[in-house]
Amino acid sequence: MAENGVRSRVKCRIGFVGTGGVATRHARFVATFDDAEIVAVIDLDHDRAATFAHAHGGRAVPDVAALIDAGVDAVYVCVPPYAHGEAERALADAGVALFVEKPLALDVPTAQQISDRIAAAGVVSRVGHHWRCAEPVRGARDLLAGRTVRQVSGYWLDKVPPVPWWTDRARSGGPLVEQAVHVLDLARVLVGEVDEVYALSAGPPQGGTTDVATSGVLRFACGAVGTVSTTCALAGKLRAGLEIVADGLVVGIGEDRLHVGDGISTRRRRFDPAIARRAADREFLDAVRGDGSPPAPLGLPDHAEALRSHRLACALATSVGTRVPEEAR
Known part of the structure; x- marks a missing residue:
């Protein structure tokens, strides 16, 4: 999980919650980084998760608890708006860094609860406003x-x-x-x-x-x-x-x-939009590995900043x- 040891570890251990099209885009960029590896993924459609794991690495696991048990340092949460909440809260409580795809939830109260949990846990967070x-x-x-x-x-x-x-x-x-x-x-x-x-x-x-x-x-x-x-x-x-x-x-x-x-x-x-998308994933990984810098105005926002949008x-x-x-x- 995402503690001080990530900085010295050769590869950052990545997980995915949700394995649809947006997750696939992130996985392709993660594959270009020699200091990261996908170790575990989950999806409500287990067959889709298994196909994703076969293509991008790691293994399909049944739930968030199994994802945490796989020793992930950071997780991409790529789920529909209505599915946000439970996964982020559990991962934050376990000390796992979070990349949350927009939108943050269906409504403000759910997004606020997640943001409060992330802040209380003190974990790294970024939200996919890659523009x-x-x-x-x-x-x-x-x-x-x-x-x-x-x-x-x-x-x-x-x-x-x-x-x-x-x-x-x-x-x-x-x-x-x-x-x-x-x-x-x-x-x-x-x-x-x-x-x-x-x-x-x-x-x-x-x-x-x-x-x-x-x-x-x-x-x-x-x-x-x-x-x-x-x-x-x-x-x-x-x-x-x-x-x-x-x-x-x-x-x-x-x-x-x-x-x-x-x-x-x-x-x-x-401009080639792939450049910014890859840069966003690289910025998240650097933050997880211990860059220590707060989000820049023209970099990915953390969860609290994205909550304003x-x-x-x-x-x-x-x-x-x-x-x-x-x-x-």
Whole structure:
């Protein structure tokens, strides 16, 4: 388990809770690190866990207790929104470092309970807001330094993801919580905290309860105003990101792109998103191995910091239901 001995150990012992597509992405990057090895994995679908272990290493075990008994130093928790809670609490109590994929939970109380448990245990935690590690975000932060931000426009324009739980809001939390939290986290990093939100939805698609489209208004503490919009009505992912208007400048940011304009000309650059994703896994492993540095503003957030973005996303989702403005902090 993740104690001082990890620093001197040749390989950090990694486990997985959940072995779906996101877990597979992390496992592929972990495989490129010569100081880490996957030793045990669990999934509600044991056959899927066994297939994952065969492909990436380790062995499939029946439950979290067996994962802990396997001597893991760190665990990736890659489960749907409704499944967060029990695993994180048990692993934190056992002294295991945690990489938790977003969103943190369906709601704020569950995420807060997990965060409190992690803090009490004193274990390393990071949350999968890997956009913070992307070069476009670093470039945008430099460009906006010293400028007054006036307006923020966020968007996630996509299809229905190919997982059975996503169209059930009671299991996914809806698009603002499950997807747009990436964009909202980026808005907090580049512009600052949001005080108040108000959101509406266009209703669920046929056969589901998740909103097919949402639009929200945000009031930032710095005085800027913003919007965020989502849809799952398309045949594929069109784009996701932010446009930030500051005095004399507009900066557009996505996981893989940066564009800068002044109303007359625009400069555009493209980036490989795999670089930031790999960097996020490397940053987590370094923290587990005893780097000792607190999370950087443009590095992966720990659980307590990510909770602020989760709270913002949940405030928007709540406003969709209440149809009144909601406090975001």
